[in-house]
Amino acid sequence: MAGLHSGVRIPQLHAVQPGRLVFEHLGDRHLGPADLDAAAGALGRIHAAAHTQALHGASLDQPYAAPGLVITDFITPRAAALQHLPLPIAELPVAFYKDANIRNFLRTDDGIAVVDFDDLTLAPFGYDLAKLIISTAMTFGRLTIEQIDQARQDLQHRSRTSRHRCDLHRGCPAALLRVPRPPHRPLPAPQRLPAPVASSTPLA
Numbered sequence: 001m002a003g004l005h006s007g008v009r010i011p012q013l014h015a016v017q018p019g020r021l022v023f024e025h026l027g028d029r030h031l032g033p034a035d036l037d038a039a040a041g042a043l044g045r046i047h048a049a050a051h052t053q054a055l056h057g058a059s060l061d062q063p064y065a066a067p068g069l070v071i072t073d074f075i076t077p078r079a080a081a082l083q084h085l086p087l088p089i090a091e092l093p094v095a096f097y098k099d100a101n102i103r104n105f106l107r108t109d110d111g112i113a114v115v116d117f118d119d120l121t122l123a124p125f126g127y128d129l130a131k132l133i134i135s136t137a138m139t140f141g142r143l144t145i146e147q148i149d150q151a152r153q154d155l156q157h158r159s160r161t162s163r164h165r166c167d168l169h170r171g172c173p174a175a176l177l178r179v180p181r182p183p184h185r186p187l188p189a190p191q192r193l194p195a196p197v198a199s200s201t202p203l204a
Helices: 033-053 076-082 127-140 145-161 172-177
Strands: 013-017 020-023 064-066 069-071 094-097 105-108 111-114 121-124
Touching: 033 094, 033 105, 033 111, 033 127, 033 145, 094 127, 121 127, 127 145
Parallel strands: none
Antiparallel strands: 013 020, 064 069, 094 121, 105 111
C-alpha cells in the first residue's frame, strides 16, 4: 500500500519477526464523527491509486495475483447475498475492501493515516465506505443523512481529483454510493382509546 504513493500516510514496516510484523507507530489520535468526510476522502485517494496502478485490469469475480500477494475476489465469499442484488457486480470498477473501521484511521502531522490492511479483498468502489459509515455509527452513535452524504461526496471527489484519477461513472456511484432520503410521512393523528368497560362480575 505504501508503494501506491496515494498521498495517504501508511505506516512503514520496520521488522518481520516470528509470528508478528512490527510497524511504525503513528500515535493514537483517532478520528470521530466530525472526521468522517476526511476518512472517506482518504479512502478515495487510496482506492483511486490502487485502481489506476494495479486493479484496472482486475475483475471482481476473480482473485487478483500480484508479486508475493493474492487478493481474494469479491463475489465468491459473498455469492449467497449477491444473488439477490440486481446489479452487474462483476462489471464494476475494482478497488478493494480493507475492513475500514473508523478506529483504523489516525490523524497525524502529515494528514490522515490508515492502518490495518490484514484482510484485503477486491471490492467495488464504495464498499469500504459502507463499513466506515457503519463502524462510525456503531462507535459514536447515529449519524445524520448530511454526514453520510458528505462522506459519499468526499470519497467520489478524492477518487476523481487524485493524481491517480479514476473514472467512477460506469454505473458504480449511483448504485453503490447513493444515500436515499426517506420519504416524509406525516404522523397519524392521535386516536382516543375507548373507555374501559365496567365489569359486572362480583368480586369473590
